Each structure stands twice: as C-alpha cells, then as structure tokens.
Amino acid sequence: MNPLLTPELGTYVWSLVIFMTVLFVLRKYAWNPLLDFLEEREKDIAESLKMAESAKTDLEQIKDESEKILNEAKKEGKAIVGDSKLRAEESAAKILNDAKAKSNEFLDDAKSKIEIEKKRAIKEIKEEVVDLSLELATKVLQRNVKDDDNSKFIKSSLEAVKVDEAKS
Amino acid sequence: MFIAEKVGKEWTMDQAPQYAIDHVANSKKNIFEFDFLNSLSAKISNFFGISSESLFYIDLGISKHVFLLFFVSFIVVSTIVTLIQGYISHKKNIPNKFMSVIEMFVIYLRDDVLKNFIGHKEYRSWAPLVYTIFFFVLFGNVLGLIPIFDLTGLIGKIGYNAEMLGKDNILYLLSKGGHTVTANVNVTFAIATITFVAFIAAGIQKYGFVQHWKNLAPSGLPWPLYFVVVPIEFMGLFIRPLALTLRLAGNMMGGHIALIIFITFIFSATAELGGLAGFGIAPFSISLALGLTMLELLVAVIQAYVFALLTAVFIGMAIHVDH
Numbered sequence: 001m002n003p004l005l006t007p008e009l010g011t012y013v014w015s016l017v018i019f020m021t022v023l024f025v026l027r028k029y030a031w032n033p034l035l036d037f038l039e040e041r042e043k044d045i046a047e048s049l050k051m052a053e054s055a056k057t058d059l060e061q062i063k064d065e066s067e068k069i070l071n072e073a074k075k076e077g078k079a080i081v082g083d084s085k086l087r088a089e090e091s092a093a094k095i096l097n098d099a100k101a102k103s104n105e106f107l108d109d110a111k112s113k114i115e116i117e118k119k120r121a122i123k124e125i126k127e128e129v130v131d132l133s134l135e136l137a138t139k140v141l142q143r144n145v146k147d148d149d150n151s152k153f154i155k156s157s158l159e160a161v162k163v164d165e166a167k168s
Numbered sequence: 169m170f171i172a173e174k175v176g177k178e179w180t181m182d183q184a185p186q187y188a189i190d191h192v193a194n195s196k197k198n199i200f201e202f203d204f205l206n207s208l209s210a211k212i213s214n215f216f217g218i219s220s221e222s223l224f225y226i227d228l229g230i231s232k233h234v235f236l237l238f239f240v241s242f243i244v245v246s247t248i249v250t251l252i253q254g255y256i257s258h259k260k261n262i263p264n265k266f267m268s269v270i271e272m273f274v275i276y277l278r279d280d281v282l283k284n285f286i287g288h289k290e291y292r293s294w295a296p297l298v299y300t301i302f303f304f305v306l307f308g309n310v311l312g313l314i315p316i317f318d319l320t321g322l323i324g325k326i327g328y329n330a331e332m333l334g335k336d337n338i339l340y341l342l343s344k345g346g347h348t349v350t351a352n353v354n355v356t357f358a359i360a361t362i363t364f365v366a367f368i369a370a371g372i373q374k375y376g377f378v379q380h381w382k383n384l385a386p387s388g389l390p391w392p393l394y395f396v397v398v399p400i401e402f403m404g405l406f407i408r409p410l411a412l413t414l415r416l417a418g419n420m421m422g423g424h425i426a427l428i429i430f431i432t433f434i435f436s437a438t439a440e441l442g443g444l445a446g447f448g449i450a451p452f453s454i455s456l457a458l459g460l461t462m463l464e465l466l467v468a469v470i471q472a473y474v475f476a477l478l479t480a481v482f483i484g485m486a487i488h489v490d491h
Contacts, residue, residue, distance in 0.1 A: 003193035004421060008354045010209065010227035011194065014234045015358030022241045022304055023362075027296035030252045034274060035295060037256045 126161070133157055181440060184432040188425045192351060194233045201229055236311075236349045244307045270303075277302060281477055285484035290374075294483050297366055301359060302476035305350055309420060309468030312348025313461060350471075351420035353413055360409035363479045367408075371486030383489045408482055412475060419471050423464040430457045 137154065209228040218224050230238075251267045263271050282291040282298060349355050371380040384401040385394055433453040438446030 003189060005353055006194075007224060008194060008227070008231070008233075008352075009224055010229065011231060011233055011237075011352060011354040012358050013226060013228060014230075015237060015355040016361065018237050018241045019300075019304060019359055019362060022245055023297060023300045025245050026248060026300050026303075029249045031274075031296040031299050033256050034252045034271075035278070035292065038271075038275065038278075 129161060133161070181436040184429055184436060187432060188428040191428055192347060192421055192424050194231050194352060205229055233347065233349055233352050233355065236347060237355065240308045240311055240349055241304070243311060244304055247307075248303060273302065274299060277476060277480075281480045285477075285480045286487060287484070290370075290487055294366065294370065294480070297362070298476045298480050298483075301363070301479055302472050305359065305416065305475050306469060306472035308350040308355075309348060309472055310465070312350065312420065312424070313464055313468060348420045348424060351417050351424060353417045356416045357409070357413040359416075359475070360412040363412060363475075363482060364405075364409040366479065367482040367486045368405075370483045371489075374487050375489075380486070383486075386489075408478075412478060416471050416475055419467055423460065423467060427457055427460050427464070430460065 137157070140153070205228045209226050212228075213219075213222075213226045216226070218226065247266075248270065251264075251270060255263055255267045255271075277298060278291070278295065282295050286294050368380070371383065374380070375383060384405070385398050389397060430453050434446050434450050437449040
C-alpha cells in the first residue's frame, strides 16, 4: 500500500478530536467575540455617518435661517432709516412752514400796525393842518379881507384838504 | 533536511522518489508511546472487532503527524486567541499588523462567502466553523512550509549525532524533518468529515430530518428521471468530502515532493557525475526550489480558502435547496 494513502485511523481520530477542540476554543474565545465586535463597530460607523449627514443638513438649515434673519434685519434697518429720514424731512418742513407762517404773521402785524400808525399820523397831521390853516386864516382875516373873499378862500382850502385826504 | 544525512554516504539516483515519499509520509513508529493510549487503542479496536495486525487498527499513539497536529493547533489557538482578545479588549479599533491580516480574511469571508452562500440570517451559526477550517488549514499549510524540524535535524547533524541517541528517541525522530499535516489524507479526511456532518446538520436543522432527505430529489421532474437524479445526488453527497480530502492533501503533498526532488538533483548529480557537477547544478536546483516555495505559499492560502469556501457552499446548498 502506498504510504501516502494508508488509512491511519489513529491519526484520523486524533485529527477529529484536535480539530473539534480548536473549533470549540476559537468559537468561544475568538470568532463569536470578534464577530460581535465587528458588528458593533460597523453599527457605530453607520450611526456616526448618519449623524454627520443630519448635522450637515442641520448646518445648512441654520445657515439658511441666519441668512434669512440677516436679510430681514437689513430690510428693517433700511426701513427704519427711510422712515426716520421721511420724518425728519416732514418735521423740517413743518418747522419751516411754521416759521414762515409766524414770520408772515409778524409781517402782517407789523404792516397793520404801520398802517394804523400811518393813519394816526395822517390824522394828526390833518388836525395840525386844520389848526394851522385856521391860525393862518385868522391871521389873514385880521388883515381885513372882504367877507366874500373870506368864505371863498375857506371853501377852497377845505377842498384842497379833502383832495389831499383822498389822495393819501 | 533529513536528506542531509545522506551526504557523504552512497546515493543513487533511483533513491530520490523513495526519499521524497519517506519524507512526506507519516512516521512508521509513534514518537510518543503512552501506555494508556495503547490500552485505549486496543479497547476501541476490540470493540469494533479490528485485530492489531489489521490496516484499520486504531492506533492512538502519537505519530509524527499527530505530534505536528498538536503543534499546529497550539500555534493556531494561541495566535488567534491572543490577537483577537487583545484587539477586542483594547477598544481602540486599530488592529496591529497581524490582526489586520486576520480581520481582512474574516471580513472578506463574512461578506463575500458566508453572507452570499449561507445567507444573511443563518451565517452566524456556521461562521465559526468556516473560519476555523480556513485558519486551521492555512496554519497547517504554512507551518509545513517552514522547515522548523528540518532545521533541528540539521543542527542535530552538526551539533550532536542524533543517531547515537537510538532509533526510538524523540529527538532522533523529530530530527527526521517536519511535514505539512494537511498533506496527510487522514487529517484532511477528518476535516472533510466535519464539513460533511455540518452540511447535513444544516439541512436537517432547516427542514427537519425527513424533508432534508427528500430535498435530494428536486421537485418538478418527470418521474422516470428520479431514477437517475436521486442516485447521482446521493453519490454526490459522499463525493463532496472525498473531493475536499484529496484536493487539499494532493496539493500540499505534490508541492513538497516536487520540492524534495528538486533538491535531490544536487545529490544525484554529485553521485552520477562527480562533485563538480553537483556544485554546477546547485544554483539551478535551489532557485527552482525557491520559486516553488513561493508558489506553495500561494497554494497554501488558496487551498485554505477553497476548503472554507466549499464548506460554506455545501452548507448553503443544504439550506437553500431551490438552486
């Protein structure tokens, strides 16, 4: 019999026993713990990948939101500036108008006062003129003028005064 | 190498094949004899009615191959358990160099072999078996390539005369050279037996005892074909482990025999053509042996993978009958 193919039942039995022992030991202390470990690690990796993905989307959302907020703030700022400008303009115009109105009032007041003063002055002048003309007339009359002449003169003087009054 | 013993003695070319076979074959004598093992062997053999002269006598003595089996299993268990326990207890998730090789094989076998052939749910219960077969066979193949005991023989040749210790001495027998355990058909047949039991157990576990055997006959055939298909399927059941046995043993044995023959070229040339021819042929024969050793390394991994793969495939076939 070829020594390379001889059945050696002793070797066969030993091989079975040794292999089964190795299988039992490795199964308990190597393969099952390793497979559990690998599974756990793969789960961890998958979870962290998922977490990274969700963090990315969260970040994008936050970015979008912050951009939105920024835009709104800009808009609001612009609105505030525009509003205040408008208000300032308004108040400036109001002040200006008020000032104008007041100055006009003053002016009108002054004018009317001037007019009154003027009228009073004219009146006073007239009275003065009458007085003076009366005085003048008395003086003239004292120089013996005829009655006719006298009344004619008075009349014309009075008319002149009237014309003056109308003119003024 | 135990051929070294023959240097300086008579050597003829036709001795080479017998030398190669003697090197690869198991020791004729057990290297350790224990009384309790001998009595156990006798008891078991008597139980089966096998006489001590029979070829099938169950001799449980520790022969060279059994001793090497113990050696290989010790190396496998200590290496893998140490590495994996160290890796898991550290929790750092960074495997060291050796561990990453083991992890590579484990993950590859799990994702591409176990999950594919056995199934995503069922694979966990069969994974330890497939992994153990792969690493046991791999370590057996690779340790056979490392001439550990041949080196002790060489040292024995130079440092002490092993022959003086007597033919029965352990040191003398070990110095005769180591060998690949997986080249012994009895060893590979034992592993194939476990595969055989595993794929039958997988089928019975899934379908129950009766239905599993009914699965041998695929349904939906015209009835006369069953007379052909069932015997073929039944024979296939037993041919599978036999093919596993012979494939692994043949591959490992062939490489070693070729390796030894290449080296004996030197001695043959010296014997036939003189010392100068021996020196002339040495570079040629050593480079051939070197190249073959590289090839053997590749074969060692491939055969371990094939054995594990086929185990997974057979278990898968028993579980998924439909294809």
